Amino acid sequence: MSNFGRLLGYLKPYRYRVLLAVFLMMLVTLSALPMPRVTQFMIDTVLPQKRYGSLWTVLWIILGLYAFRGIVSFALNYLIGWLGQRVVFDLRYQSYRHLNRLSLSYYDKRQTGKIMARVIDDINVIQYMITGGIVTLITDILTLLVVIPVIFTMSWQLGCIAIAVVPIYVVSYKLFLKRIRAISVELREKWDALIGGLQEKLAGITVVKAFVREEFETQHFMQTVQDNFTLGMVQAKLNRSLGLVATVIRAVGTGFIYWMGAKMVLGRAMQPGELLAFTGYIGYLYDPSVRLVDFNIQAQWAGAAMDRVFETLDTRPEIVDAPDAVSIGSIKGSVEFRNVTFGYDPENPVVHDLNLSVEPGEVIAIVGPSGAGKTTLVNLVARFYDVTSGSVLIDGHDVRQIRLETVRRQIGYVSQESLLFSVTLRENIAYGNHDATPDQIEQASRNADLHDVVKELPDGYDTKIGEDGVKLSVGQKQRLAIARATLTDPRILILDDATSALDSKTEANVQDALERVMKGRTNFVIAHRLSTIMGADRIVVMDGGRIVDVGPHSELVHRPGVYKNLYDEQFKSAQEEALAAYLG
Template sequence: MSIQDQLPEQLRKRLAEDPLFGAKADLLHDGRFGEQWLAITEHEVSVWQQDHTQLLKLKISELKDARAVGAVGGGTLLADTGKGPVVLARYTSAQSSIFGFAAKLLGAMAKKEERPVVSERDFPRYCQNCGNPLSEGTQICQICTRNGKVAARMLRYTKPYKLQLAATAVLLIATTLVELVPPYLTKVLIDDVLGPKDVGSTLMLVILGLGATMLLMSVMQTIRGLIGVWVGSKLMGDLRKDVYSSLMRLSLAFFDRRQTSQFIGRVNSDSEAMRQFMTDGVVFMSAEMLRVVAIFIIMFGLDWQLTLYAILPVPVMVAVSMTIWPKIGRRWYHQWRSIFRLNTLVGDSLQGIRVVKAFGRERDEMARYNEANVELVRRNIRMEGLWSFMFPAFAFIAGLGTLLIWYNGGNKVLSGEIQLGVLMALISYLGMLFGPLQWISQMISWASNAMAAAHRVFEIMDTPSEVPDVRNPEPIGVIKGDVAFDSVTYGYEKHHPVLKNVSLHVKAGEMVGLVGHSGAGKSTFINLICRFYDTDEGAILIDGTDLRSISQVDLRKQIGVVLQETFLFDGTIAENIAYSKPDATPLEIMRAAKIANAHDFIVRLPDGYDTRVGERGHKLSGGEKQRVAIARAIIHDPRILILDEATASVDTETERQIQEAISRLVKGRTTFAIAHRLSTLRNADRLVVLERGKIVEVGTHEQLLEKEDGVYRKLVDAQKELSKIKGVEG
C-alpha cells in the first residue's frame, strides 16, 4: 500500500510536488465528525476541507517538530512552529496509528533526521467490502466472511465421530418407525379382535407383537443413549480443550483488560451448552422431525379428512414459536450476563477476601452480591415465566386439534363411515404428533442457548494473539545473550506510552539493574524482553535478531524469570522446580535447589521434595517460595535472566540468602534486575535509571553517585534517610 494512494486525484494535482504522505482525518478542526485531507510533500504540509478548499498550508522549514497528542477517544496532530503550536488535524482513535506516523515523519523532516519507514502496523485496516475495521493480525473481515455460520462451525466438532453418529441416526430411524407400530396394532386389536369378538389366536398374536415392539424399542433406546453419552462426553472434552488452548495462546494484554474469573465459567458452562445442542439437540430434533413426517403419512393413510382437522392448529403453533424465538434468545443473553456478573463478583471478592476482611466490608460485599443476585432472580423469573407460559399454551392449542378429531371422528364412527379402531389410532397418533411439536420450544431454548455460548466461545478462539509468531521463525539455537533496545516505545494503552523511545545495548553476560520510581516503566521494560507485549515502535533485538521473528517457544527457553509475586502451581516442590524442565532428574532438582539456598529447608520439611504446595498444600513463607522460584529459574538454565523485585518481601537474613543464591545464578548470564532496595543491585555491572518511561542515567553505582544532581543519587539519599528512620523505630 503506497501512502499517497489515498489522496484524491483533484487534491494531488494542486500539489507542487509528489506527496510523501496523504491521509484522511475523520474529524473536523472543531471536533465534529467529517473529513479533512492532510498531505505532506518535501517542502509543505497542506490541509483541505471536505469540499477541497484549502484550510492550512505550512512550510516544512517553518516547523520545529510535530507531535501526535493522544486524548480520550481521539487525538490531535500538532506542528510546533516558531510562532507556537498549530493544529494540523484531529482524528478519532481509529486513526491514531496513521497520524502517529505522520507526526514522526513531520518531526523527522523538520529536524532533518532519518525518516521513519512505514510499516503495515501504522495503518488502520478496513475491510475492502464493508469498510468496517479489521482486527489486528488478520486480513479476514469478520463481518463479510463469517456469515453467521456459527452452527455449521459448531457441528464441525462432530466430524471425528461420524461413524457413531451415523449409527445413532440409523437406530433413531428404526426406533421411530417401531414406535409407530403399537397404535396400529391397537387399531387391529379393536377393529378385528375386540369389535367382532373374534376369540381366535389373533389376540395373542397382537399382544405378542406389542410386547416385541416394546422390547425392541427399549433395547434400541439403550444403545442410542450409550452412544450419545459417549459422543457427548468426547465432544465436550474436545471443546473444552480448544477453548482452554485458545485462552493459553492469547497474549497477556488480553487478560490485562478482563477479569479472569469469568473464563472459568466460560470454559465449562459454554462448552456444556454447545455439547447439549450438538448431541441431544441435533439428535432429538432429527428424530422428532422424522417422527412427525411418518405420523402424517400414516394418518393420511388412515383417514385424510380427519387428518386435515388435526393439522389446523399446527400453523398457530409454528407462528407462536417464531414470535417467541427472538425474545428467548435475548432473555438468554440477559440471563447469561447476570450469571456472569454474579460469578465475577464472587470471584473478585474471594480473591480479595483478605482486603474485604481487613476493612470489615463483608456487609457491603454481601449487599453488592445481593443486588446482582436479585437481578438474576428477576431475569430467571422472566425467563422461566416465559417457559411456564409456553408449555400450557402449546398443550392447549394441541388439545384443540384433538377435540376437533373427537367431534368429527365421533360423528363418522356413529354414522358408520369409519371404524372405532381407526378413530382410536388417529387419536393416539395425534398425541404422538403434538409431543414433538411441544418440543420445538425446548429445541428453541437449546439452540439459542447453544448459539449464544458458541458466539462467546468462538469469540475467544477468534481473538488473534497480540504477539503473533511469525510464519518462519528464525532458529536461534542457544543464544549468547546480547540484548538491544532500539528506540522502543510502548504503552498498555496505545495513546499512553509507558516507555518512550528507549535505546539500550546490553552485552552478553552483563548484569543490568533497573532503577526508578514506581511507574517509571521498569516492569514494562522486562515485560517487553519476555515479549509479553510487542513494542508499539522500535524493536528489541537478541543477538541481533528481532524478537518478533523468533518463535516464542524458543525465546522463552532462553529467558528465566523470578518475579516479586512467586506463583507456585498446585503440585509438589519438585514438580514446581522442574516446571520448565519436566524431565529433570532428582539430582538436577536438588542441585538447583542447593544453588538457590533452598535445599536445606526443603529437606527439613516432613515431606521433603514431595511436599505439596500451591493452593491447598503446605504453606511456604515468602522467602521460601522465592527460593523455590529461583531454583525453578536455575534449572531452566536461561541465557537471559530477569529478576523483578525478587527480594522485596523478605527479611534481611532471608534476603542475604536469596542474594547469595542470585549471585550464583547470574554468573555468565545476561541479567536484568529490578529492586527497590538499591543495595540489592550492588553487583550490577551497570545501572539504568528510568524516569517517566525514559532512560535518564546509565552507569555504575559509583559513577552515578558522583552526579551531584542525579536522579540515582537522590534515590540513594532518600533510601538512606528512610533506613535511618527505620533504625530509630527499630
C-alpha cells in the same frame, strides 16, 4: 446462526458416525409407527372376531417391536453420547490450547473465573445442545415428515382438523419467543455478573475484612442473587404460559378429532380402532411441536455459549510465531533494544524510543520510579508483548523472527508476584525442568536459600503447598520462584523485584548465591533496594518510559540525577550514622 454452522463443523470429522446416527434416528422413528396400528388391529379385528390365536401374534409383534426399538435406540444413544463427549473434548482441547497461545494481555484484562466458565460451563451447554437438543429436533422433524402423510392417508378430513390448530400454536409461539429470548440473555448476563463478583470478592477477602465490609458485600451479593431470582421467576412464567397455551390447543385439536371421528364411526365411515390409532398418531404430531419450544430455549442458551466459546477461539494471539520464524539454538545472551516504543494500548506508549545494548554475561540493573517502564522492559525481552515499533534483538535476531518457545526456554523469569501451584515443593521447583535430578533441585533450592526451610518440613520436598498443604510466607514463595528459575539454567535471567519481600539477612544470603548463579548469564535485575543492585555491571535508570542514565554505580553516584537522588534518599541516614561514627 453461523455459529450453529460452525458447531456442525466440529461434527465433520465424525460425519460417518453422524450419518449412521441419522439413519438410526429414522429407524427409531419408524419403529414407533406400527404401535397404534396394533391397537387398531386389536380393537377392530381380534376382539370383535374373538380370534384367540391372533393374541399370540399381537404378543410377539409387540415384543419384537420393542426389542427392535430398544436395540436401535441403545445404539443411537450410545453413538450420540459419544459424539457429544467427543465434541466437548475437541472444543475443550482447542479452547485450552488457544488460551495458552494467547498472550498475557488477554489475561491482564479478564477474571480467571470468567475464562473458566467458558472452558467448562459454556462447552457443557453446547454438549447438551448436541446430545439433547439436536437429536430430538432431528427425530421430531423426521417424525413429522412420516406422520403427516400417514394421518392424511388414514382420513384426510381428520388430518385437516389435526393440522388446523397448528397455526394458532405457531402464532402464540412467535409471540412468546421474543420475550423468552430476551429474558434468557438477560438471565445469563446476571448470572455472569454474580459469578464475577463472587470470584473477585472471595479472592480479595483480605480487603473486605480489613475495611469491615462484610455486611456491605453480603448485601451487594444478595442484590445480584435477587436479580437472578426475579428473572428466573419471569422466565418460568413465560415458559409455562406458552406450555399452557400448547396444552390447551392440543386438547382442543384432540377433542375435535374425537368429535368428528366419533361421528364417522357411528356413521360407519370408520372403525373404532382406526380412530384410536389416529389419535395415537396425532400425539406424534403435537409432541414434537411442543418440544420445539424447549429446543428453542435450549438453543438460546447454547447460542450464547457458542458466542463466547467462539469469541475466545477467535481472539487472535498477539504473539505468534512468524511463518518464517527460526528455531534458535543455544543463545549467547546479547540483548539489544533498537528504537523500542511500546504501549499496552498503542495510543498510550509506556516505553519511548528506547535504545540499549547488553553484552552476554552482563548484569544489568534497572531502577526508576514506579510506572517508569521497568517491568515492561523485561517483559519485552521475554516477549510477553510485542513492541509497537522498533525491535528487540537477542544474539542479533529480532525476537519476532525466532520461534517463541526456543527463546523463552532460555530465559528465566521471576516475577513480582510469586505464583505457585498446588503440588509438592519439588514439583514446583522442577516446573521449568521436569527432568531435574533431586540433587539439582536441592542445589537450586540452596541457591535461593530455601533448602534449610524445606529440610525442616516433615515431608521435605514432598510437602504439598497451597490448598490442604503448608502455607508459605511471601518471602519463602519468592525464594521458591527464584529456585524454580535457576533450575532451568537459563541464558538470560530476569529478576523483577524478586527479593522485595525478603528481609536483609535472607536477601544477603540469596544475593550471594545469585551472584554465583548469574555468572556466565545475561541478567536483568529490577530492585528497589539499591544495596542489592550496586554490584551490577551497569545500572539503567528509567523515568517516564525513557532511559535517563546508564552506567556502573561508581559513576552514577557521582552524577547529579535520578539515581543519585534515589541513592541519597536511601543512604542518607546510613551515611549520617557512619559519618558520626567516623568522626567519633
